[in-house]
Amino acid sequence: NAGVTQTPKFRILKIGQSMTLQCAQDMNHNYMYWYRQDPGMGLKLIYYSVGAGITDKGEVPNGYNVSRSTTEDFPLRLELAAPSQTSVYFCASSSMDEQYFGPGTRLTVT
Amino acid sequence: RKEVEQDPGPFNVPEGATVAFNCTYSNSASQSFFWYRQDCRKEPKLLMSVYSSGNEDGRFTAQLNRASQYISLLIRDSKLSDSATYLCVAYAGNNRKLIWGLGTSLAVNP
Numbered sequence: 001n002a003g004v005t006q007t008p009k010f011r012i013l014k015i016g017q018s019m020t021l022q023c024a025q026d027m028n029h030n031y032m033y034w035y036r037q038d039p040g041m042g043l044k045l046i047y048y049s050v051g052a053g054i055t056d057k058g059e060v061p062n063g064y065n066v067s068r069s070t071t072e073d074f075p076l077r078l079e080l081a082a083p084s085q086t087s088v089y090f091c092a093s094s095s096m097d098e099q100y101f102g103p104g105t106r107l108t109v110t
Numbered sequence: 111r112k113e114v115e116q117d118p119g120p121f122n123v124p125e126g127a128t129v130a131f132n133c134t135y136s137n138s139a140s141q142s143f144f145w146y147r148q149d150c151r152k153e154p155k156l157l158m159s160v161y162s163s164g165n166e167d168g169r170f171t172a173q174l175n176r177a178s179q180y181i182s183l184l185i186r187d188s189k190l191s192d193s194a195t196y197l198c199v200a201y202a203g204n205n206r207k208l209i210w211g212l213g214t215s216l217a218v219n220p
Contacts, residue, residue: 033207042212043154043197058207090153097142097201099208101153 002026004102006091012108013081021076021105023091031094032074033058034066036087043090049074081109113137113209116198120215127188131214133198134180140209143181145172146197148213154197158183188218 007022025032034046035058045058049068063085065077074093078085086109092099116133123129135143142161146154158165160181164173171184185192198211 043210045207048207088151097208098144098156098159100156104151104153106151 006102025093029093033092035090114211116211140200142201144199
């Protein structure tokens, strides 16, 4: 039981490039979330999903897109990377109220 | 007013000390609360859930005061390994979304 996994662990992007952050969970959780955490700051919700095929915006969705074609996977897409998207990205999942997190992806946009 | 507020600290305590953190929340409809621990540059990890008046797990005790809308976390016999940021979290009540505090930093010194 791996829990929540995220790839890649680190990535450096040039401005304007695109990438997909991968997230998978093997706990059969319906709910999945993407957060970003800037240095010294709190977690901000980007997008979330209540089940396969259903996604919704969080607090800071601009510049990102998500899809949820299966219960297990919830990828986050950055289409045109900007320096403001330099952050640590955490994926989480839950079946009830408690959320369980992946190890994060550290993204730098230069 | 932030929905979940915490004293950012840092709290510097010697090993073996007892330390307490408070957290206030603004949504009186919140039913469940959590304390998460976050080590530097790592993912948040669930420490305790608080659904009724309180919860205890070894050296850690969480208490909920609904009348005053605050949650506390007490750590007894502090260890060096307790050094981390402690995040107070309230369940938002919709779509399993959580409202995150900014965290309280604890440093336990030898």
